[in-house]
Amino acid sequence: MPAVTPIVMPKWGLSMREGTVNEWLVGEGAKISVGMPILNVETDKISGVVEAADPGTLRRKVASPGQLLPVKALLGVMAEADVPDAVIDAFVAGYVVPVDEGVGEEAAEAYQYAEIDGIRVRYARKGGDGSAVLLIHGFGGDLDNWLFNIDALAERNTVLALDLPGHGQSDRRLPGKTLKDLARFVAHFLEAVGVERVHLVGHSMGGAIASRLALDHPDKVASVALIGSAGLGNEVNAGYIERFVAAQSRRDLKPVVEQLFADANLVTRQMLDDLLKYKRFDGVTELLTELGGSLFGNGRQSELPGQQLGETGKPVLVVWGREDRVIPAQHAGNAPRGATVQVIEGSGHMVQMEKAHEVNSLLKKHIAG
Amino acid sequence: MTRKISMKDAINEALDQEMARDPSVICMGEDIVGGAGAPGERDAWGGVLGVTKGLYAKHGDRLMDTPLSESAYIGAAIGAACCGMRPVAELMFIDFMGVCFDQIYNQAAKFKYMFGGKAETPVVIRAMVGAGFRAAAQHSQMLTPLFTHIPGLKVVCPSNPYDTKGLLIQSIRDNDPVIFCEHKNLYGLEGEVPEAPYAIPFGEANVVRAGKSCSIVTYGMMVHRSTDAAAILAKEGIECEVIDLRTLSPLDMDTVIESVGKTGRLVCVDEANPRCSIAADISAQVAQKAFGALKAQIEMVTAPHTPVPFSPVLEDLYIPSATQVADAVRRVMKGGRH
Numbered sequence: 001m002p003a004v005t006p007i008v009m010p011k012w013g014l015s016m017r018e019g020t021v022n023e024w025l026v027g028e029g030a031k032i033s034v035g036m037p038i039l040n041v042e043t044d045k046i047s048g049v050v051e052a053a054d055p056g057t058l059r060r061k062v063a064s065p066g067q068l069l070p071v072k073a074l075l076g077v078m079a080e081a082d083v084p085d086a087v088i089d090a091f092v093a094g095y096v097v098p099v100d101e102g103v104g105e106e107a108a109e110a111y112q113y114a115e116i117d118g119i120r121v122r123y124a125r126k127g128g129d130g131s132a133v134l135l136i137h138g139f140g141g142d143l144d145n146w147l148f149n150i151d152a153l154a155e156r157n158t159v160l161a162l163d164l165p166g167h168g169q170s171d172r173r174l175p176g177k178t179l180k181d182l183a184r185f186v187a188h189f190l191e192a193v194g195v196e197r198v199h200l201v202g203h204s205m206g207g208a209i210a211s212r213l214a215l216d217h218p219d220k221v222a223s224v225a226l227i228g229s230a231g232l233g234n235e236v237n238a239g240y241i242e243r244f245v246a247a248q249s250r251r252d253l254k255p256v257v258e259q260l261f262a263d264a265n266l267v268t269r270q271m272l273d274d275l276l277k278y279k280r281f282d283g284v285t286e287l288l289t290e291l292g293g294s295l296f297g298n299g300r301q302s303e304l305p306g307q308q309l310g311e312t313g314k315p316v317l318v319v320w321g322r323e324d325r326v327i328p329a330q331h332a333g334n335a336p337r338g339a340t341v342q343v344i345e346g347s348g349h350m351v352q353m354e355k356a357h358e359v360n361s362l363l364k365k366h367i368a369g
Numbered sequence: 370m371t372r373k374i375s376m377k378d379a380i381n382e383a384l385d386q387e388m389a390r391d392p393s394v395i396c397m398g399e400d401i402v403g404g405a406g407a408p409g410e411r412d413a414w415g416g417v418l419g420v421t422k423g424l425y426a427k428h429g430d431r432l433m434d435t436p437l438s439e440s441a442y443i444g445a446a447i448g449a450a451c452c453g454m455r456p457v458a459e460l461m462f463i464d465f466m467g468v469c470f471d472q473i474y475n476q477a478a479k480f481k482y483m484f485g486g487k488a489e490t491p492v493v494i495r496a497m498v499g500a501g502f503r504a505a506a507q508h509s510q511m512l513t514p515l516f517t518h519i520p521g522l523k524v525v526c527p528s529n530p531y532d533t534k535g536l537l538i539q540s541i542r543d544n545d546p547v548i549f550c551e552h553k554n555l556y557g558l559e560g561e562v563p564e565a566p567y568a569i570p571f572g573e574a575n576v577v578r579a580g581k582s583c584s585i586v587t588y589g590m591m592v593h594r595s596t597d598a599a600a601i602l603a604k605e606g607i608e609c610e611v612i613d614l615r616t617l618s619p620l621d622m623d624t625v626i627e628s629v630g631k632t633g634r635l636v637c638v639d640e641a642n643p644r645c646s647i648a649a650d651i652s653a654q655v656a657q658k659a660f661g662a663l664k665a666q667i668e669m670v671t672a673p674h675t676p677v678p679f680s681p682v683l684e685d686l687y688i689p690s691a692t693q694v695a696d697a698v699r700r701v702m703k704g705g706r707h
Contacts, residue, residue, distance in 0.1 A: 169370070169371075172565065248570050249570060249573045250573065250576075251623065251624075252575075269579055277531075277563070277567070279567060280535060280567040280570075281563070281565050281566070281567045282565065282566045282567060282568070326504060329403060
């Protein structure tokens, strides 16, 4: 452990280049433990909390609220109390922002495209070593829902995340509207990108797809992690689905998207703009209406594959945000016998964004077995 | 896939995709194919600034070169719209609208009303607007207020390539007459535009930049002058919220009032002449509907009440600048109660 530890602007997701410091959550002199929230940062995608990666004492706040800084810029300095101020001054003065290898054109190249069953899908692949992990987003989402998770998981694993058909930057067509159709498509995607066996991580509808895939193709699946997942109980917030599909303006969409988070302040203008850009494409409203009607019609989930996962004998992790207003956290109680279940306080449906550090720790432990 | 293209290419792509999607979409205008009598080869000119270049090769006679008679072909376009087509007429410069004004304001704009809601007139009239092109007083006006004044017309004036494509597609699909104003000095502006077709609904302003000190409400090329001003002011600790109206009719007053409710200060920026302008309209509506929220006087930054000068020096002075916008914001920040 060096005498002085920098706290730097994090890189959340492939496209992040800079972030604005919103506020410090701890004062100079505070004792910091790993995972402790240190300051709030706003990016063009989302506001988030910078959590301590190392323990120590906060000695210096270098960045001030309102400052826009590049990824890896120095935000603060941690050191033990006996390190003289002069050493800290010298560290701050001598700090150079490292060149971020993932910036600009290279960031765009981090996204790849594959054609599966005649449908072109966008996906990201990160990390070269270790067993493969596939992240499957939920209804109306895209791979950026894993903004705060991809890099953390890529430390030890090969991480793949795709935009499901009809979602994000993938072609706006569906391979079918049942979980079986979508699970088959994901299985074909795994074949196309050369992955034989995978740890599945699914959020919301993506969790139901992951469960279906594990039941239909057990040979391809090493484990299943379900986050705020569909497929474990009947209830689903029909009003949310309807309003999400119908919303065409920022004013209509904002209160809907705010339902996804326990802390509505996390919803940024850019997040809404990105969603509107997706929702305005020809065919999206019809496609989401069809898919939503098939899987969540009349406020009932039509298929509950998660409840059968016990039959597969695969390790199962179930994570929920206590304040989930889309699929109730009580469904965690329907997890198959032997599953690890964690309900996280102070978080809504997008628990993997809102409590990224806790979810990443749970996922890493689950995947490592 | 999203890639960077110019505003001119965004217009071309919107026309191309809508013509491919809907056989009732046709285009007409002066030299939009390649000049009268031209065989329509691929490298034909495509309108006075080449916006429709290449479309004739794809869609053939659904693009028509018209005689040099605006009153004739704008009337023909409106008539075709009444009979089930979706014509997009290119009027070249909005300044020429005068010779075909009866067809627009007294016929097209009134049909739905006069025929008990049973008549639709899905015509789009595309026209270049704005100064800075060294084209003198008769080819440089910002006549958006003239059309916004008339009930029954929709008026669109985009500021960037993404909005241009989505708003033009929406204009073509809309069942009312739409005056689509293209700023000629923005044709070359590049921005990220998805290849796939999409429509941006009318009446939804875009918050280009968020801030809590002062609202700047504007549209078209002035969006860029205003964001430049906001960048200058940010260094002084003044955080401006810049609102791009995108469509002037319908007008998204909700977003304007919501913003003024937050900032308590308003500067309206309009490239049009000041009297009865969009800036004057917004100022009046805010004074009526959100007077209690205002902490200071409303300022307007507009062109002066003169024709557009031909002298380059004077023309540059005529167009509102970022400096003028920043000065207006500073006056508003100093003025009123605190």
